[in-house]
Amino acid sequence: MKDFNSINNKSKGIICILFAALGFSLMTFFVRISGDVPTMEKAFFRNAVAIVASLILLIRSGEKISIKKGCAGDIFFRCLFGTSGLIANFYAIDQLNIADANMLNKLSPFFAILISIPILKEKPKKIDILAVVVAFLGAMLIVRPTGSNMQFVPSLIGLYGGFGAGTAYVFVRRLGKKGERTPIIVLCFSVFSTVVTIPFIAMNYVPLKPVQLLCLIMAGLSATIGQFGITSAYKYAPAKEISVFDYTQVIFAAILGILFLGELPTVLSFAGYIIIIGVAVLRWRYNLKSDD
Numbered sequence: 001m002k003d004f005n006s007i008n009n010k011s012k013g014i015i016c017i018l019f020a021a022l023g024f025s026l027m028t029f030f031v032r033i034s035g036d037v038p039t040m041e042k043a044f045f046r047n048a049v050a051i052v053a054s055l056i057l058l059i060r061s062g063e064k065i066s067i068k069k070g071c072a073g074d075i076f077f078r079c080l081f082g083t084s085g086l087i088a089n090f091y092a093i094d095q096l097n098i099a100d101a102n103m104l105n106k107l108s109p110f111f112a113i114l115i116s117i118p119i120l121k122e123k124p125k126k127i128d129i130l131a132v133v134v135a136f137l138g139a140m141l142i143v144r145p146t147g148s149n150m151q152f153v154p155s156l157i158g159l160y161g162g163f164g165a166g167t168a169y170v171f172v173r174r175l176g177k178k179g180e181r182t183p184i185i186v187l188c189f190s191v192f193s194t195v196v197t198i199p200f201i202a203m204n205y206v207p208l209k210p211v212q213l214l215c216l217i218m219a220g221l222s223a224t225i226g227q228f229g230i231t232s233a234y235k236y237a238p239a240k241e242i243s244v245f246d247y248t249q250v251i252f253a254a255i256l257g258i259l260f261l262g263e264l265p266t267v268l269s270f271a272g273y274i275i276i277i278g279v280a281v282l283r284w285r286y287n288l289k290s291d292d
Contacts, residue, residue, distance in 0.1 A: 009236040009237055010236070010237045010241055010242065012236040012237070013233045013235075013236035013237030013241065013242040014233075014237070014242050014245050016229050016230075016232040016233035016236060017229065017230065017233035017242050017243075017245045017246055018245060018248055019225065019226075019229040020225070020226045020227075020228075020229025020230040020233060020246065020249075021226070021229075021245070021246055021247075021248040021249035021252060022225075022226075022248075022249075022252050023222045023223065023224075023225035023226030023227075023229055024102075024222070024223065024226035024249050025098075025102065025249045025250075025252035025253040025256060026218075026219075026222035026225075026252075026256070027046065027219045027220075027222040027223040027226060028093050028098045028101060028102055028253055029098060029222075029253070029256045029257075029260070030215045030216070030218045030219035030222060031046070031090055031093050031094075031215075031216075031219045032093055032094065032098055032261065033215055033260075033261075034212045034215035034216050034219065035212055035215075036206075037206055037208065037212055037216070038200070038201070038204055038206055039087060039090045039091045039094065040087070040197040040200035040201055040204075041197070041201050041205070041206060041208075041216075042090050042216060042219070043083075043086055043087050043090055043193060043197050044194055044197040044198070044201055045216035045217065045219065045220050046086070046090075046193075046216070046219055046220045046223050047086075047189075047190040047191075047193040047194045047197075047220070048190075048194055048220060049217065049220025049221055049223070049224055050186060050189075050190040050220065050223065050224055050227065051187065051190040051191060051194060053186075053224045053227075053228075054183050054186045054187035054190060055187065057183045058183045058184070058187065061183070063181065063183070065184070065187070066184075067180070067184060067188070068178065068179060068180050068184075070178060071175055071178050071180045074171045074174050074175050074178070074180075075171075075175065075180070075185065075188050077167075077168075077171050078168050078171035078172055078175065078185065078188075078189060079168075079188055079189050079192035079193070080192075081163075081164045081165075081167040081168040081171070082164060082165065082168035082189050082193070083164075083189070083192055083193040083196055084160075084164045085105075085108075085160065085161045085162070085163065085164020085165040085167070085168060086161070086164070086165075086193060087197075088157045088158065088160045088161035088164060089101065089105050089158065089161035089162075089164075089165070091154065091157050091158075091161075092104060092105075092154055092155070092157055092158030092161055095151065095154035095157075095158075096151055096154055096155065096158060097257055097263040097265055097269070098253045098254075098256065098257045098261070098263065099250055099253045099254035099257050099263070099265050099269070099273070100142050100151075100155070100158070100265060100269055101158050101161075101253075102249055102250045102253040103139075103142055103250050103269075103272065103273055103276060104139065104142060104143075104155065104158035104159050104161060104162050105158065105161050105162050105165060106162065106246070106247060106249065106250060106276070107135060107136075107139055107159065107162035107163075107166070107276065108162045108163075108165035108166035108169060109166065109169075109243065109280070110131065110132045110135045110136070110162075110166070111162055111163045111165075111166030111167065112166040112167070112169050112170050113128050113129075113131070113132055114132060114166075115166060115167045115170045116170050116173075119170050119171070119174065120170060120173065120174060127283060127286050127287075128283065131279045131280070131282070131283045134275060134279045135275070135276050135279050135280070137275065138271075138272045138273075138274075138275030138276040138279070139159065139272060139276065140272075141268045141269065141271050141272035141275070142155060142268070142269050142272040142273075143155040143156065143159060144268060168189075172185060186227060230246075241288065243284065244280050244281055244284040247276075247277045247280055250273060250277070254273075
């Protein structure tokens with residue numbers, strides 16, 4: 001077996017993003033099996049672990065813990081949309097099959113294309129607009145907006161989770177252009193999300209059983225693995241070359257749901273997965289060829 005250091009950077013990026021996808025799918029799994037715990041309480045533990053990890057990184061690096069001039073506004077909106085998207089995603093995880101919840105959250109890159117127009121002044125290509133339209137048609141197969149669908153509202157909330165995440169990524173990208181450091185962005189987001197959840201927990205605190213506490217700690221650890229996996233992946237290779245592999249998170253989530261939760265996605269959901277992942281793959285291949 002090859003040593004990791006001997007592998008080319010693109011392969012390293014793919015390996016890291018696969019670990020990230022596994023980490024985030026495990027996060028959704030542990031959030032789900034933690035049981036009847038309020039969404040805000042689950043979000044608190046997910047972010048509390050990330051705070052510790054971010055602080056450790058900053059302390060070890062010896063860097064000053066401060067926000068760069070001109071970045072505070074973007075940090076705030078990254079935190080606002082990221083936090084609301086995270087809470088929406090956690091709610092959807094509790095109400096839907098975890099594969100469906102993961103897939104709706106993975107619409108974030110398509111939302112990012114739209115939000116980048118007014119925020120980053122980026123003009124999307126025709127293939128990007130077509131990809132957005134087709135992806136949302138696929139999403140409708142998962143949401144299934146019919147009067148008889150009891151999961152319609154949770155699906156819409158899950159859809160907002162993808163919007164919040166996509167919008168947050170746009171502000172992260174703008175922060176990156178301004179030179180703000182990744183650990184600072186992660187730390188601010190984690191602190192903001194944790195503080196937002198505290199009042200809700202105080203009003204409706206549910207004492208945790210030892211197994212529930214363990215599940216939420218594992219959710220936080222899994223999310224931290226996912227976060228660092230993503231960060232490492234994009235250091236090794238550009239998004240255009242490896243981002244499509246992030247969709248393996250849906251496959252991992254579906255496997256976990258089938259094996260441990262007895263959740264089998266509907267035929268329409270499977271069709272939605274195929275459409276969304278398929279258009280993501282086609283867009284990825286197009287962008288690679290256009291840069292050759």
